[in-house]
Amino acid sequence: MTKKKNRNVGIVGIGMTEISSHKEDQNQPEMINEAVRAALADAGITLKDIDCVVHGNMELFEMVHQPDLWHMIGTGALGKPEFRITTGGTTGMTLIAASDNLVASGMYDVVMAIGFNKLQEAGSTTGGITNMADPLWYRHLQTGALTSTSANMTIEEFGAERARKAAMKHRIMMDKHAGLNERAHRRLGLEYNQMEDLMKNSPPLIGDLRLIHMCSQSDGACVMILASEEKAKKISKKPVWIRDHIAVHREETASNAYFPILSENSHRAAARKLFARNGITNPVEYFDVFEMYDPSAWWGIEWLRDFFLLKGDEAIKMVENGDWDLDGKVPVNPSGGVTASNPISATAMLKPAEVALQIRGDAGTHQLKREVRHGLASGFGGVMWTELMILEKDLNWQGV
Amino acid sequence: MNTCRNEISKDCFVVPGKMALPNQYFAGRVGSKFIISLRDSRKILGVRCPKCKSVYVPPLEYCEKDMTKIDENWVELGNEGVLTNYTVVNYRDAHLPRKVPYILGMVLLDGAETPFVHIVSGIEPENVEIGMRVKAVFADKTTNTILDIDHFAPVEE
Numbered sequence: 001m002t003k004k005k006n007r008n009v010g011i012v013g014i015g016m017t018e019i020s021s022h023k024e025d026q027n028q029p030e031m032i033n034e035a036v037r038a039a040l041a042d043a044g045i046t047l048k049d050i051d052c053v054v055h056g057n058m059e060l061f062e063m064v065h066q067p068d069l070w071h072m073i074g075t076g077a078l079g080k081p082e083f084r085i086t087t088g089g090t091t092g093m094t095l096i097a098a099s100d101n102l103v104a105s106g107m108y109d110v111v112m113a114i115g116f117n118k119l120q121e122a123g124s125t126t127g128g129i130t131n132m133a134d135p136l137w138y139r140h141l142q143t144g145a146l147t148s149t150s151a152n153m154t155i156e157e158f159g160a161e162r163a164r165k166a167a168m169k170h171r172i173m174m175d176k177h178a179g180l181n182e183r184a185h186r187r188l189g190l191e192y193n194q195m196e197d198l199m200k201n202s203p204p205l206i207g208d209l210r211l212i213h214m215c216s217q218s219d220g221a222c223v224m225i226l227a228s229e230e231k232a233k234k235i236s237k238k239p240v241w242i243r244d245h246i247a248v249h250r251e252e253t254a255s256n257a258y259f260p261i262l263s264e265n266s267h268r269a270a271a272r273k274l275f276a277r278n279g280i281t282n283p284v285e286y287f288d289v290f291e292m293y294d295p296s297a298w299w300g301i302e303w304l305r306d307f308f309l310l311k312g313d314e315a316i317k318m319v320e321n322g323d324w325d326l327d328g329k330v331p332v333n334p335s336g337g338v339t340a341s342n343p344i345s346a347t348a349m350l351k352p353a354e355v356a357l358q359i360r361g362d363a364g365t366h367q368l369k370r371e372v373r374h375g376l377a378s379g380f381g382g383v384m385w386t387e388l389m390i391l392e393k394d395l396n397w398q399g400v
Numbered sequence: 401m402n403t404c405r406n407e408i409s410k411d412c413f414v415v416p417g418k419m420a421l422p423n424q425y426f427a428g429r430v431g432s433k434f435i436i437s438l439r440d441s442r443k444i445l446g447v448r449c450p451k452c453k454s455v456y457v458p459p460l461e462y463c464e465k466d467m468t469k470i471d472e473n474w475v476e477l478g479n480e481g482v483l484t485n486y487t488v489v490n491y492r493d494a495h496l497p498r499k500v501p502y503i504l505g506m507v508l509l510d511g512a513e514t515p516f517v518h519i520v521s522g523i524e525p526e527n528v529e530i531g532m533r534v535k536a537v538f539a540d541k542t543t544n545t546i547l548d549i550d551h552f553a554p555v556e557e
């Protein structure tokens with residue numbers, strides 16, 4: 001059964017800045033304003049048509065309290081209802097999920113969602129992140145965002161050589177995709193014949209997690225405009241429909257020490273529930289593109305198994321076969337993914353934004369060759385906080 | 401960890417914390433030009449929107465009302481303006497730029513549409529009046545901040 005939606009919601013405008021680590025020439029509202037103008041131009045509407053603005057970033061990463069108030073000179077929220085959302089790394093997707101709910105509910109017809117981060121202004125993101133742990137139970141034990149757990153587990157399951165090769169192949173594939181995307185931050189020009197060299201010589205961060213595997217620290221903003229079906233059809237020639245989305249998070253390793261140990265991670269739980277209620281039995285078959293929040297190449301190959309409900313070495317085999325490549329069974333991250341570009345609270349919004357552009361056929365230099373009708377996008381944050389969203393070209397899934 | 405000394409909260413731990421939060425801020429091209437003009441020419445610049453005619457100081461890259469690009473439309477404002485509102489700071493705190501009591505005012509420069517905040521000096525708090533004319537007094541030494549204007553002082557009639 002599909003989650004009951006009061007009315008359909010379409011994406012009618014998409015705007016993003018170039019993703020970079022050198023945005024010294026713009027302050028925060030100026031950077032946001034660039035994406036706001038791009039989204040309004042993409043939709044062919046003006047600020048007058050926007051009923052509500054939803055704004056979000058990683059809390060305090062730029063050390064500005066209530067940044068949405070100051071940013072109003074760039075967001076265009078003057079005189080409009082405004083919400084601020086900050087759900088960690090997932091923020092960009094939560095902004096879209098919440099905006100979808102605001103429009104579907106009937107509260108607003110046209111909502112503009114703004115996600116941004118300027119990580120070059122943030123002095124110590126690890127300092128900020130570790131403060132999320134409960135001071136009594138966990139803060140004394142808290143580590144940071146870098147971990148080789150995923151690498152260790154994959155190596156234990158599939159052997160060191162196979163696991164390391166798969167992770168590096170995924171990483172190089174992401175870089176090749178980023179190379180086609182002019183907005184991507186890191187485009188390193190990697191080749192598959194560099195695999196052995198990188199596996200040995202990329203600077204180690206922790207255990208088998210090397211610098212080359214890890215996401216970037218980027219500056220950037222993404223803006224999306226969502227509208228009710230009636231308005232969406234008037235505003236846009238090709239609105240992209242938000243079919244359904246789900247949030248799953250678990251905190252038993254963070255501040256709340258009392259949660260039971262669960263048998264599956266939040267990605268698999270999200271995928272299982274979301275696909276079941278939408279009657280999708282074979283996600284590899286169904287989806288034409290998947291934009292995944294993959295903070296490292298190790299997480300990337302591990303999580304593909306979860307998101308597509310695969311078993312054993314099915315996902316790794318697909319890495320080895322090139323099934324996740326642009327001409328494979330399910331193209332993953334034609335944008336280049338998070339290892340290429342990571343302005344955190346824009347990052348998770350760049351996932352549905354990229355899927356929507358692919359569905360519209362407007363992805364430009366990195367447009368997929370195949371027709372894209374059904375898209376999947378994921379956000380990630382917190383300890384394990386998953387947002388998973390299905391986007392559709394056609395309004396034809398009702399009654400599935 | 402400390403325990404609370406209050407008798408009714410006996411044996412309740414209070415966990416001390418201290419956060420180090422270093423960061424930097426990109427002023428941007430537009431904001432930097434404003435500061436450079438203060439520093440090098442002692443001139444206060446604003447920008448005028450050709451569409452709605454609003455004059456912004458501090459300056460913006462794009463008009464917040466109609467999204468028109470305005471950052472090439474610089475206008476030089478005078479150093480004088482009107483005090484549109486003020487408050488007297490009496491609470492002492494380590495981060496404050498002056499010894500209390502001092503006056504924090506909203507100054508609408510001649511020709512500008514948006515007032516901005518600065519220190520008003522050279523007058524006792526009890527004598528300040530909304531509507532009085534004030535004039536920028538520039539700092540002797542630059543700090544590359546808005547405090548390159550040291551304060552606004554009453555204009556002698």
Ligand SMILES: [Zn+2]
Nearest residue numbers: 449452463466
């Ligand atoms: Zn204007």
